[in-house]
Amino acid sequence: MRLLRAGQDSLLIDLDEPGEAQAWHAELLRRRAEGTLTPVREIVPGERTVLLYGVHDLPGLEAELRHWSAPSRAADSGELVEIPVRYDGADLGVVAELWGMSEDEVVRVHSGAEHRVAFSGFAPGFAYMTGLGEPYVVPRRAEPRTSVPAGSVALAGHYTGIYPRSSPGGWQLIGSTSVTLWDLDRQPAALLVPGTRVRFVPDSEGAAA
Amino acid sequence: MSDGKVEVVRAGALTTVQDQGRFGHAALGVPRSGALDQPAHRLANRLVGNPADAATLETTLTGVAIRVTRPVTVAVTGAPAPVYVDGRPAAWGSPVRLPAGAVLDVGAATFGLRGYLALSGGIAVPPVLGSRSTDLLSGLGPAPLKDGDILPLGEPAGAGPPPHHLALWDGPPRELVLPVLLGPRDDWFTAAAVRTLAAGRFSVSPHSNRIALRLDGPALERAVDGELPSEGMVLGAVQVPPDGRPVLFLADSPTTGGYPVIGVVPEARLPAAAQARPGLPVRFTPLRHRRPAAAA
Known part of the structure; x- marks a missing residue:
């Protein structure tokens, strides 16, 4: 997992393969729904990335994400x-x-x-x-x-x-x-x-x- | 309910309804949209006593002419242009009373590209996904104005214009200087490409629009061949398609894309880009992000 900055208020989580990106996306949505994610305006998945766009506290979110363990694939099961x-x-x-x-x-x-x-x-x-x-x-x-x-x-x-x-x-x-x-x-x-x-x-x- | 209406007498080259934009739906492929020159749009609203989220008309180069069915306060900001009420000169960048039935004509911009016309009460078309903005990429919001269109006016906020009002314009720039924070995909380009970005003479392409400012100039050389898997895009992204010529993403740009982004222009500089006419010289100043503090 690499964290790449995209401008002043956005972070691109760059992953090796699509399954990981899906798991990270699902985990980010889960934490946002729970209210435990640093406020982010848009969460935009890509094929092997998740863009966190409009981040209030970029260094804070970077530090937070570095402490996450890789989300499990099993957590991901959509409708x-x-x-x-x-x-x-x-x-x-x-x-x-x-x-x-x-x-x-x-x-x-x-x-x-x-x-x-x-x-x-x-x-x-x-x-x-x-x-x-x-x-x-x-x-x-x-x-x-x-x-x-x-x-x-x-x-x-x-x-x-x-x-x-x-x-x-x-x-x-x-x-x-x-x-x-x-x-x-x-x-x-x-x-x-x-x-x-x-x-x-x-x-x-x-x-x- | 106010039943005030705006009648479009002359639609101009491209006039659209715009507000602060459409937020929170990027994951579904919905662009931000909204006024390209947000400070000018906000000033126009302030001058007529509107709240910040009221919709204005964004004009392109040739202005617009309208008539209203009830008296309103109007203000024109953005690209400076002559303003007339029933043929008599009126103030640009200042509140103007427009009587019912009178024609307000905003002429061609003397410099810059996009003007903003605010009317007290705002343009009250129904919001779509939380915004009244016309999105030219995806077709959300009202269509661009045509001669004879009728638009609903909202209820004035009652505050009236502020006591002091003065629109400022720095004068036409001789070139557009855009800082670029490198990344997220600057590693897809050669070191020479970053030097070319910094030293190259670019200019605004006539193919620019609300989606992107396209640039003529030297090509930026890729270090990595092949396709980038599609990823989320931000406003201000400088995307480099296969021809190597950078494209600056503006409000109606797509939310995901498959060409690498060498860097991102801060949003605060996008209004200047929105006022840049085709042919204007453009210079980029690439900057590296400060390294984030080492994790504890």
Whole structure:
């Protein structure tokens, strides 16, 4: 664990691998809820980092964190959300070719894994989900689409993402869902918050209807 | 309830509703947003007797013209600009009474880029996630103004303008000097890149916007190849994309990013960056963090 300063009031906790970052994130949220964490405005997880943004007492927090023992992985178990997906994306064939398998097998691999929201970004409610494992990596499209429909389920790198609203995008589209990812009348507005566990459930009966 | 309204007579190049910003939702990918020149925004509110959290209009280069349905006090701050009420010159940087039906016209900025127009009562669009700000990256908050738009006015706080009021402006800078606290990823760059950051002649790119101040100038050389796993980003981050040209993150910047941040400009210097016009020379002064005291 390395502590890196980001400007005058922020600290980046830099970790060796995603599992550690998830455990640190969960532990930071737990301590904040308990009221035992030095006040921090934002706790922003990354793939292998947790950013503590807007820290009232930076040296104090640094000293505090150095005394923590590495949080245990077991402490981390988020809520499970099931997302029905119609696997009919325009790039499903491309992904099948990249992985050297049939489209049906891509669906089995993707829906068979338990995914987890590692962090958010790109757009409000856009979750970067991990879970596919090492061999299942996909490059971004060379030519991003100027418009990707809301609800598109897509792959890039080793992540799965779902476009919360229609936007330009360079991820490979494998399917679609009618689930609402971002709803300002909901608390929180994002369905998929960091730490959420996710299962994709194949739905041939018009998930996107 | 006040039923005062603001009618947009001339929207200008880019006029948005802004307040102090949207806090506490960065982990969900929600940018801070808010007025880019916070001191100018706060001053405008103070001049019309508004609380600090009232929303103002942020203009870009060409100003804005509005009409109101009830008398209000207005103040224009930020980039200096001519101000007219029904065609007659009125004060910039000072409270001005605007009668119902009269047109307030804020002209083109004489220097600087972004102006702030406060009206007593504030712009009372419904808050989204605790803020009325327009976020151009994620589309939260009201859309940029168009000619003919009608915006609700809030109830004036009743305090009225302060007895002393004077907006100050240092005059147009000949260059923008930005201190940069190195890190968190300065170790992704060569020692030569840090020297280039300190000595290089940069200038504000015309592709700058509320999301980022983009810079033309020498490229910063990376010591580490490959991709940085996406990580949280702060306002003022100087991110370096693959072309090596630094990008300074402003209020509507994304909350996570995958390019290394060589250093962070303190928030207190971002208002100056927000007023920098394209072409303005930019100089960085990289600074190292003081080592934290050794753990006991």
